[in-house]
Each structure stands twice: as C-alpha cells, then as structure tokens.
Amino acid sequence: AAKLMPELSRRRFLSGGASLGALTLLTGCEVSDSVSAENLLIHVSKFNDKVQAALFNPNALAPTYPESAIKRPFPFNAYYTLDDAPEIDARDWELEVVGLVEHKKSWKLEELYALPQETQITRHICVEGWSAIGSWTGARLSEFLKRVGADTRAKYIWFRCAEGYTTSIDMQTALHPQTQMTFKFDGEILPKAYGYPMKVRIPTRLGFKN
Ligand SMILES: Nc1nc2c(c(=O)[nH]1)N[C@H]1C(S)=C(S)[C@@H](COP(=O)(O)O)O[C@H]1N2
Ligand SMILES: [Mo]
Secondary structure (H helix, E strand, C coil), rough: HHCCCCCHHEEEEEECCCCHHHHHHHHCCCCCCHHHHHHHHHHHHHHHHHHHHHCCCCCCCCCECCCCHHHCCCCCCCCHHHHHHHCHHHHHEEEEEECCCCCCCCEECCCCCCCCCEEEEEEEECCCCCCEEEEEEEHHHHHHHHHEECCCCCCEEEEECCCEEEEEHHHHCHHHHHHEEEEEEECCEEEHHHHCCCEEEECCCCCCHH
C-alpha cells in the first residue's frame, strides 16, 4: 500500500507503522478523540472477525505429531515469572459457568476429570515467534458446552483465569474437535507453569488464545 501513496503520506504511514498514526492517516479521524478511535477499532475488529470466520474451516484439523516430536522441557511463557505463577489449591478452585447456558453451576476439578478425555500431540504457536510440540490430555470443550446446555448461537466465549488473564474465542473455535479443556501435560497433571488445574488448549489458534 505504501508504494501507491504520495510521498508525504508514505513517510507518515511508514513512520507510524501499524500505529494510531497510520489509522489517523487512513481514516482522517482524530485518534486522540477516544470515541472515534474506539469506533474505528470496533469496525476493524468486526472486519477481522468476519475475515477469520470466512477463512476458518471448522472441519480442518491442526496437524498432529508422533511422541518423539514432543519438546522437553516445554517452554514456559506467561506474563509473569515462574515464581509468580499462581499456586492453586484444587480444593477451593471452581470453574464458574455463566452467560447463555442452561446450567449455571460451578464445576469442581473432580467433576471435570470425570468428562471423557483424550490426548493430542499438537504444535503450540506463540505470536512472539516461538513454537513447540506438546502433548495435552483433557476433555473436548464442545462436550462440556453440551453438558452445561450452552446456547451455541452465542458468538463468543469469554474466559477469566485464576491469576486474572482474560481472553475470548469465537464459537466455531470453541466447538472445534481439538479445542480441549486440558488437565494433563505430557501425561502428568498440568504443572502450575502450564496452567494448573486446567487450561484451554486450542491448536488452531495462537498461544495467547490458549
Ligand atoms: N492465564 C494465562 N494464560 C495464558 C498466558 C498467561 O500469562 N496467563 N499466556 C499466554 C501465552 S502468550 C502463551 S504462548 C501460552 C503459553 O502456554 P503454556 O503455559 O501452556 O506454555 O499461554 C497463554 N495463556
Ligand atoms: Mo504467546
């Protein structure tokens, strides 16, 4: 796009990168005005959602690998150091389910363990530029959603983790057969470094969505 721009615009575009400066240029809106900036970002975000929904094939599986491909030790990556990873006591941990679901009950870890489980060996890809193959065992999120009577016409599922991290995924992704409520890493109970007592493993999405 930069090639097609007049000289001055090009310089402003390139120096602004994908920043708010570039957004100002492209839209003519004053991004210091937070309402128009937010409106713009909402439009961009909706556009992104449509593109990704159009590209996502709900039947295509992420590649799986043999046991020999598993990376040991698996990289640790979080917004804190390993020492600051939350120390969760399963006895007072609960998964609270709210929103467009029939059964708004909270789940204890033991109840979640009773769901049918399977193992996947898939590649975890982080947007920061590293990837690693791991083995994860757990229940299909789609099965859980069935059991809680989730209204799968809802567009998104939002997660809040024990230490405060939040993220959301679209319903197509949530229902994908490889999207897993994971309890084990490499055959062992998930250590705190990888999200004890449970993480949601999504091999069709980048690491930060997990
Ligand atoms: N609760 C929580 N989830 C998180 C993160 C985090 O810091 N806290 N980091 C994300 C990022 S950027 C990556 S790459 C993966 C790392 O997954 P792992 O802990 O299984 O290695 O977790 C994602 N989910
Ligand atoms: Mo990541």
